[in-house]
Amino acid sequence: MISVEEHLESILRQVGRVGTVRLPVPRAHGLVTAADVVSRADLPRFDNSSMDGYAVRRADLAGVTSEQVRLLPVAGDIAAGEGEPRTLEPGTVWRIMTGAPVPAGADAVVRVEDTDGHPREAQFRVEPEEGANIRRAGEDLRVGDVVVPAGTRLGPAQIAAAISAGVQEVEVVGPVRVVILSTGDELVPFGGGEVGPGQIIDSNGPMLEALVREAGCYPVHVGHLPDDEALTRKEVRRHLDHADAIITTGGVSKGAYDIVKKVLTGEGSMEFTEVAMQPGKPQGFGVLGRRKVPVFTLPGNPVSSLVSFEVFVRPALEERAGRRAGGSTATGLATVGWRTASGRRTFTRVRLERDPAGGYAVSPAGGAGSHLLGGLSMADALAVSPEDAEDVLPGAEVELLLLRPKSEIDARLAATGGSDA
Ligand SMILES: Nc1nc2c(c(=O)[nH]1)N[C@H]1C(S)=C(S)[C@@H](COP(=O)(O)OP(=O)(O)OC[C@H]3O[C@@H](n4cnc5c(N)ncnc54)[C@H](O)[C@@H]3O)O[C@H]1N2
Numbered sequence: 380m381i382s383v384e385e386h387l388e389s390i391l392r393q394v395g396r397v398g399t400v401r402l403p404v405p406r407a408h409g410l411v412t413a414a415d416v417v418s419r420a421d422l423p424r425f426d427n428s429s430m431d432g433y434a435v436r437r438a439d440l441a442g443v444t445s446e447q448v449r450l451l452p453v454a455g456d457i458a459a460g461e462g463e464p465r466t467l468e469p470g471t472v473w474r475i476m477t478g479a480p481v482p483a484g485a486d487a488v489v490r491v492e493d494t495d496g497h498p499r500e501a502q503f504r505v506e507p508e509e510g511a512n513i514r515r516a517g518e519d520l521r522v523g524d525v526v527v528p529a530g531t532r533l534g535p536a537q538i539a540a541a542i543s544a545g546v547q548e549v550e551v552v553g554p555v556r557v558v559i560l561s562t563g564d565e566l567v568p569f570g571g572g573e574v575g576p577g578q579i580i581d582s583n584g585p586m587l588e589a590l591v592r593e594a595g596c597y598p599v600h601v602g603h604l605p606d607d608e609a610l611t612r613k614e615v616r617r618h619l620d621h622a623d624a625i626i627t628t629g630g631v632s633k634g635a636y637d638i639v640k641k642v643l644t645g646e647g648s649m650e651f652t653e654v655a656m657q658p659g660k661p662q663g664f665g666v667l668g669r670r671k672v673p674v675f676t677l678p679g680n681p682v683s684s685l686v687s688f689e690v691f692v693r694p695a696l697e698e699r700a701g702r703r704a705g706g707s708t709a710t711g712l713a714t715v716g717w718r719t720a721s722g723r724r725t726f727t728r729v730r731l732e733r734d735p736a737g738g739y740a741v742s743p744a745g746g747a748g749s750h751l752l753g754g755l756s757m758a759d760a761l762a763v764s765p766e767d768a769e770d771v772l773p774g775a776e777v778e779l780l781l782l783r784p785k786s787e788i789d790a791r792l793a794a795t796g797g798s799d800a
């Protein structure tokens with residue numbers, strides 16, 4: 380058996396980034412910039428008002444207070460979107476709206492609240508500061524400034540900034556397209572009709588599809604293969620032409636019908652190995668074809684598949700997508716004891732509650748069997764125990780790999796007062 384680290388290192392050594400593509404900014408959401416994105420415009424593009432009010436010359440309002448008001452004639456209105464250049468003549472004001480261009484000669488904007496708001500002859504109650512309520516051209520960004528540095532995941536804020544800065548397209552690390560193939564004669568696809576004697580519903584396919592999506596990648600094909608050598612070979616080859624990663628489940632242990640292992644042994648850099656972990660012991664990985672597509676052959680047991688994804692596939696997909704997010708981790712205190720697999724790193728499904736000190740109280744969610752999906756559904760995290768341990772004692776500190784966003788777990792605990800009401 381090899382260690383978890385050895386297997387992961389071998390995967391990460393062989394997995395490279397996918398190529399870059401140019402995409403219209405909104406379509407690049409979630410992808411990582413391959414180069415600095417630079418501004419094509421000064422932002423703001425022109426001096427404009429930050430308030431609804433009046434564009435004024437301060438000299439015309441010298442000494443004005445709420446006791447010493449002044450009346451000034453209004454030359455007209457300047458609305459947001461006004462394209463006509465306007466000039467402010469001494470002794471007059473323009474009524475101006477938020478976002479509208481400030482007329483030449485104005486050196487402040489007085490908020491409508493500090494006037495009587497009259498459209499033709501307005502009464503002023505304050506003397507504004509120099510530049511009051513004027514947003515200056517270029518104060519945010521200048522042409523050529525970096526709006527989004529290389530290596531940044533494009534989120535909503537970066538999309539807004541790049542678009543405002545006049546950027547049309549961005550160079551990003553391409554979307555990672557993942558093919559998922561469940562294998563096994565016993566499987567009935569979701570929605571595929573009656574589940575006959577000896578059959579089960581393919582839950583790994585939809586589970587991995589969701590995991591891939593949550594990892595910011597794109598499931599482009601979720602299929603099911605019977606235990607048929609020729610079909611399996613053909614289907615894997617077909618997807619090597621377009622996929623950026625292939626994930627299979629099932630058919631990698633020691634059974635007489637464990638086809639995946641049989642078909643892929645000797646292909647590319649494919650290696651089948653046993654990893655010192657529980658669950659997830661039988662693993663296979665290699666890069667295949669001229670495009671060197673990473674192929675992960677995960678064990679069929681549903682919990683083993685999920686744990687294998689978290690431990691090996693997620694980091695590899697992140698590498699491929701140019702990201703460095705890493706799994707979400709935490710620590711907690713065991714409320715009860717449980718046994719772990721000696722000589723193997725154990726990933727125990729656990730439910731979290733609040734302990735009296737405000738941390739996480741950790742207890743197993745169901746049993747340890749790799750087929751127990753009911754317990755998996757209740758689990759918030761995997762408790763990770765080292766290879767040399769045989770059990771976790773009550774009160775021991777445990778490392779957690781979170782299966783849900785931490786904010787979601789914390790919100791549930793806050794709503795239930797920390798107990799599973
Ligand atoms: N003699 C041995 N038998 C097994 C060993 C071993 O070392 N010696 N290892 C066990 C371990 S550990 C695991 S994990 C499994 C891995 O088996 P495979 O990857 O070959 O998977 P299958 O045999 O095809 O299926 C295992 C199990 O999972 C169910 N399954 C498969 N695919 C799906 C799916 N898409 N959705 C839901 N459930 C699925 C399948 O029906 C089996 O019950 O091998 C042990 N055996």
Ligand code: MOO
Pocket residue numbers: 656657658659660661678680683684749
């Ligand atoms: O290693 Mo298997 O994944 O224990 O169930």
